[in-house]
Amino acid sequence: MTDELIVNKNGAPPPLEPLIYDLGAPGRTGAILPKPDVPEADLPADLLRDDLDLPEVSEMDVVRHFLRLSQFNYAIDKGFYPLGSCTMKYNPKLNEDMARLPGFALAHPLQDPSTVQGALALMYQLQEWLAAISGLEAVSLQPAAGAQGEFAGILMIRAYHLANGEAHRTKIIVPDSAHGTNPATTAMTGLEVVEIPSDDNGDVDLDKLREVCGEDVAGMMITVPNTLGVFERHIQDIVDIIHGCGGLMYMDGANMNAMLGIAKPGDLGFDVMHYNLHKTFSTPHGGGGPGSGPVAAGDKLLPFLPGPIVTIVDEGDEGEPPLYGLTMPEQSIGALKAFWGNFGMLIRAFTYISVNGADGLRAVTDHAVLNANYIRSKLQGTYPMPFERICGHEFVCEGHFKDAEGIHALDISKRLMDYGFHPPTNYFPLIVPEALLIEPTETETKEACDAFVEAMLAIAKEAKESPDVLHEAPHVTPVKRVDDVRAAKDLILCCRVIPDWDAEAAE
């Protein structure tokens, strides 16, 4: 275990925790496996590998190692995690239990549909619920993450124009405030990104939008509320301009936690959108996945949904449940991954919607927006803000001060760690200098919001009075500020020595 007094030969403090490879001993194993109960077959000697360089540890070694590693993490279960655009809300424990029910966890994806009616019924119901929330016609649960949902949506827009003989529509308009996935997605589909600026209020610049609209526009991607945390005041004008030139509207659903029961994307005129179940519907972020990014489509794009999707293949007689099956939409852009979606995440989202119901989901958004605006109102006057207006479920402020030269958003973020908080998203959106994007979510108490505000105000004071405390932060975390420049310069991506196969073959 770590002991600050023990110092390595070169003067560096010892690692927090050894690598799993540095634990254990030759011959040790944690696996308790049976002997073969069938006659042993001859192994094809010339096809076998000589060595398998995996750890040699006991089960308890494994438990202690990973438990210690877990303790170096910050997490929602430990404290307030206001990471903007990520919706780090509480992940209910019921969800985890439901996803692990053997009838779900041990069902094989290629079983005959008649043997997995429970799983298909759940997926069908979730499709219907997500369609109802979106105000759109139908949903495919296949995309594995939000970025894949975006990819699906833009491929669908592309396929729609191709099917209409309009291959010349190659441009996707993206506001400069957009998530990086939007332009990256567009590039992956072979279409071209046209970036347009935001105005001083954080809204899309309508004049600039009209300038770029023409017969070559395939569509536009926009986040609602936008990534600056505000509802576009001219959303209907934007939709009309794009539809007016023959384009389609894509809604990035990353911020749906501000939209539940507030407005339906379909009503606003959107043609296609994606959800992030790991944001809005409480499925865990897992240290960076798995996510789930269902895509919803209106009537124009319905036939192009990725598939397969769950449909009712036989309504069934009265009193009998319908028979569900998997169906490929007729002009589908195709399958985005093997099988039918991140089913384990679908179970969790289904559970969450079941518990909340219509009123509960509306309350989720009400309180997410309440918490964000409350913190915003408390920080106003201390932290610069690009504009003063009611925000959605998150807001952006600037992590710099006129009278505290040399203080950056990064310093404030690192100092927040000393106060026991996870920092907000920093340096996004790119168009706000020293951006700090703060999203408290609805599951935090007023007391937690107050404590965070107090820490932010204290840090603002420190920034002017003792800036070095910020520059040197964090002080109380398992490691101090980490040298990412060195990591990129001297690449160490693997702790094992991999044989030089070319040299071995030459011998």
Place this chain on the structure above:
Amino acid sequence: MTYIPHTDADRKAMLEAIGVDSLDDLFDAVPADLRFPELDLPPGLSEMETAWELNGLASANVAANDFALFLGAGAYNHFIPSVVNHILLRGEFYTAYTPYQPELSQGTLQAIFEYQSMMCALTGMDVANASHYDGATSLAEAVIVANAHFRGKRSKIILSPGVNPQYRAVVRTYHQGNDLKFVGDKGSATVPDLVDMLDDDTAMLVVSYPNFFGQIDDLTGLAKSVHDAGALLCMVVDPIALGLFKSPGELGADIVVGEGQPLGIPLSFGGPYLGFFATREKFVRKIAGRIVGETVDADGRRAYVMTLRPREQDIRREKATSNICTNQGLMALAACVYMSVMGKHGLRRAAELCYHKAHYAAQQIDALEGYSVDMSQPFFKEFVVACPEPVAAINDVLLEHWGIIGGYDLSKDYPARENQMLLAVTEMNTKDEIDTLVEALRSAPDDIANHAHHHHHHS
């Protein structure tokens, strides 16, 4: 209210601080005529009612907890030591996000670094990323790397028909917007046939190891042929098979991808799974996805951090190699814990158990009248059975009379393979289950005939 902690007093005080009168007033920017629509959803349920409902749905499924499962074809019922799930349920792991702040994420970062190291060891490659969504999307990303490597100047990707049909479909979905041509997989091309297709327009050749039919193709000399044509060799692999067989690195692969689900991740009706991706060091700057590197902190203490970030979408935007953002973090952790606890000896033994049981099953089934198994090539845990009746009809009998979930009907993807069943046998299948399967197959033709006869009389 569910999971929302606010009291009336909280709401009142907070609205006052904001300077609005009601929650509704927070949404004035939303067009008035579209604001606050009804949501057509049922009312919320209590926790226990929800659990009852979900239990009902789960028990409406037939699954491997009550049935013998011989279905594979890309998803497998392998043993998962209990420790894996217990680590995954640590809230410090599963309720954290992508480790953007390394000072608060050393647990996740070190675990990913260890995962990368184990995937390198397993595949014999120099670098592995932190994962993709699944095996199919890993292959799609490998094609992106090949395309980027040749800057779009080579337009042909040769796919073996032995690559999982779903993977080949997903690759085509991903690349419908560019000019790449996918060839080789429409017929029954062998590895030598694929080699004959190599030319100076070929960016990459993709084979599966074992192939979709469970066989280990003879790959001797393949890498040399591919490299002589200036192309890249990509191998789609089963990670359990690599517990036993030569690594793709030793066989000369440039990119190795595959489905990591067998490494400690439950079947879960198809997801979430784990796409692993490993390659040679010279390609590291072209690959997508998160990568964790070792470094030091301000005190010189060893630490880990996401590195080579300038490749990624949030920085490079439309010039990024891929739009991938989230990976399968928790699933990579599952694989990391699995490979740790199974270790050098356990993974080898699990692979041997698969091998022995699959060979026992294949021999018993091959001896049945009307059935035959192609054992001309070495195979691992799956094999193809030529059946006397359509696979769907046999599977109905297996399920209804014997409590067995049968194999995959190959005619779904390969029309020429009528009446061919792909069976998977893992360490989870006991000899009793295998013997029962053999008995069931023996009597299946008669059962089908009787069934038809029975139906005939009733119609």
